[in-house]
Amino acid sequence: MTTSDFLVQERQARIREKLAASGRVLAGDLAVEFSVSEDTIRRDLREMAAAGLCQRVYGGALAPIPPTAPFMERVTDQPERKRALARAAARSIEPAMLVFLDASSTNLAIAEEISASFGVTVATNAPRIATALMESVDVILIGGMVDRRVGGAVGGKASSDAGLLRPDLCILGACGVDAEAGITAFQLEDAEFKRMIARRSRAVMTTATVKKLGTAAPYDVIGIAECERLVVEHDADGEAIRDIVALGVEIIRADKI
């Protein structure tokens, strides 16, 4: 094995601690600290980035943006991955549909894939998504109190508004996607809202970065089997989605970035 005192997993756990503490790590520093080559550190960081545990940058790595960060912050996290997911998801949108996009950073990326030629109506509780779409397609805004962490209107008024709609397709933002736990969220009111609109929709689709697969956030939204389609990244681990497939959920893989 190595002359270093650390097993791979230990080393990576330490790196994660450092990322959590200072927000960034330098490859050179880590190599010295762990008494390994920079090659090894780079492999670690690459592997961690592939698992969504850091952002790989020239010279080292940056902390991933926490999934509980406010919407406008989450939007800046892993944009290329979200764009790839968004492109794949947008292919499920057909002309004349009423599509619902709830407040999620990947849904903003999907909104940015929707042009006037889609010929759809989009309903959303997220002001940012409405802004992205209103010049291109018809937009129905869900009113109510805006929760800045969620990035959209949730709560009684928003649910009342959304309760007037029956979307053809609901594209659901998910904080966690797991065969057993289903689709989950970090905020209670967000989870309530998502569940309500999903159950009013003819079809439900969700998207998940590698980081979210096999994870569960604190609040249940819906079971995974209530979701017709799951869009995953091109390199999502087959193991992670095997049980989801077994529940009859159609898997769509995004293109390689």
Place this chain on the structure above:
Amino acid sequence: MTTSDFLVQERQARIREKLAASGRVLAGDLAVEFSVSEDTIRRDLREMAAAGLCQRVYGGALAPIPPTAPFMERVTDQPERKRALARAAARSIEPAMLVFLDASSTNLAIAEEISASFGVTVATNAPRIATALMESVDVILIGGMVDRRVGGAVGGKASSDAGLLRPDLCILGACGVDAEAGITAFQLEDAEFKRMIARRSRAVMTTATVKKLGTAAPYDVIGIAECERLVVEHDADGEAIRDIVALGVEIIRADKI
């Protein structure tokens, strides 16, 4: 690597924070601050501009402007004048108020003057205004069908939503302001919406660039006497506002640009 303490992405993230905070950055200052050459900063800014994260200008960069479109076209029309009006208007906003900002480009400028320290709740039918405010203050979103020319939700659903509110202060976007014609708008549904929310508010204030004074758009909103305050530019012609003053409307002049 670099002799600087910052990874590229960190540097650009800081630049984005500065743009968000002050609306502009100077290349020379950034080079000193980050201990890199101005060449490097210029490359950063060029790259960020290409990604839509800033506007590249001689000497530095400005905060990005969203895509051009009807509402957004109005936003980019005479921004300095609107900012001056916005600053003057914002001084009428007091802590704990429920303020209503309908969809207007000057109201977006006003939204951008409102920080968390205002301690207010803002209700709006404009997604772009909600997006600008949701990180700073409590935002109540008015739902309904978004009219892209208006830049906000109007019509039956929006009126129904707004009908639940009684704002302390309604800041009304005006397309025309005239002693005889009063406050007028270019779209019928927009005029209906404005009238409804103005009449539910304790106080109404409006703003007018020199261009709008003494003009009338096709659809009546309210009479000028129903408006307590009118914010005009520092150089607004006394002749143009004389009759408005005679109707008991308080005039506030914006600062010189």
Place this chain on the structure above:
DNA sequence: AATCATGCACGTTGATGCACGTTTATGCAT
């Protein structure tokens, strides 16, 4: 034997500062 973790070699890529001709903004004179 197969697998995993590691370091090495090497060609490629990325970030940076320098040089330099071009462009822009500014101040001054008319």
Place this chain on the structure above:
DNA sequence: ATGCATAAACGTGCATCAACGTGCATGATT
């Protein structure tokens, strides 16, 4: 207001060096 000179800022091309990822060999472990 216009024209001119000047200095600062600009973008392009280039050289340099560090960082990068890939392929491979090696040693340790199962």
